[in-house]
Amino acid sequence: GESVGLHLPTLSVQEGDNSIINCAYSNSASDYFIWYKQESGKGPQFIIDIRSNMDKRQGQRVTVLLNKTVKHLSLQIAATQPGDSAVYFCAETSYNQGGKLIFGQGTELSVKP
Amino acid sequence: NAGVTQTPKFRVLKTGQSMTLLCAQDMNHEYMYWYRQDPGMGLRLIHYSVGEGTTAKGEVPDGYNVSRLKKQNFLLGLESAAPSQTSVYFCASSYGWGSASYNEQFFGPGTRLTVL
Numbered sequence: 109g110e111s112v113g114l115h116l117p118t119l120s121v122q123e124g125d126n127s128i129i130n131c132a133y134s135n136s137a138s139d140y141f142i143w144y145k146q147e148s149g150k151g152p153q154f155i156i157d158i159r160s161n162m163d164k165r166q167g168q169r170v171t172v173l174l175n176k177t178v179k180h181l182s183l184q185i186a187a188t189q190p191g192d193s194a195v196y197f198c199a200e201t202s203y204n205q206g207g208k209l210i211f212g213q214g215t216e217l218s219v220k221p
Numbered sequence: 222n223a224g225v226t227q228t229p230k231f232r233v234l235k236t237g238q239s240m241t242l243l244c245a246q247d248m249n250h251e252y253m254y255w256y257r258q259d260p261g262m263g264l265r266l267i268h269y270s271v272g273e274g275t276t277a278k279g280e281v282p283d284g285y286n287v288s289r290l291k292k293q294n295f296l297l298g299l300e301s302a303a304p305s306q307t308s309v310y311f312c313a314s315s316y317g318w319g320s321a322s323y324n325e326q327f328f329g330p331g332t333r334l335t336v337l
Binding site: 116149150197203206213 | 225252254261262263264265266269271277279280311313315318319324325326327328329330331
């Protein structure tokens with residue numbers, strides 16, 4: 109995962125703009141990736157996942173892109189809304205790891221009205 | 222459905238005290254997990270369970286013990302708390318795991334633990 113630190117990377121966007129949150133994962137053997145959203149004071153909430161045999165997956169207003177060559181994952185949020193303000197985490201794992209997720213540091217998304 | 226619930230929500234301990242955190246889920250999930258989250262960091266897996274009566278170590282298991290006596294409950298114990306265990310603890314559960322399974326992990330609201 110990403111380097112450990114006390115200061116989260118932050119992304120500030122205007123309401124209605126598209127947001128792109130990036131994540132570098134560490135293990136080339138990982139074959140399953142998940143994005144989580146964590147609002148202040150709450151537990152993480154599943155957004156979208158992608159398997160390593162795919163390079164793109166779309167959900168409702170969200171798209172995840174996977175580039176295995178450079179071990180990079182991104183989350184795109186279309187028409188960002190104030191309710192999207194949260195910390196976003198990517199997580200990596202392998203199907204043979206029994207659900208053991210490795211989380212990245214997280215990115216704080218702030219949406220300006 | 223209540224989903225995943227955690228008890229207590231907050232706790233303050235003195236160094237050397239013990240306590241147990243309780244996680245309960247009402248979704249009939251097989252897999253359950255305990256994570257800790259420190260400021261500015263992602264979650265790290267402490268222990269997990271793939272079914273009733275089973276437990277396994279995660280990324281940071283030292284200083285913690287777990288038990289899964291009932292399918293719906295997963296207990297996390299601290300036998301002798303240390304200041305380094307000050308953190309927010311999250312429990313999660315999933316239906317199963319694997320390429321042919323439904324893998325979403327559902328998280329509880331967290332327990333904020335301070336060890337003085």
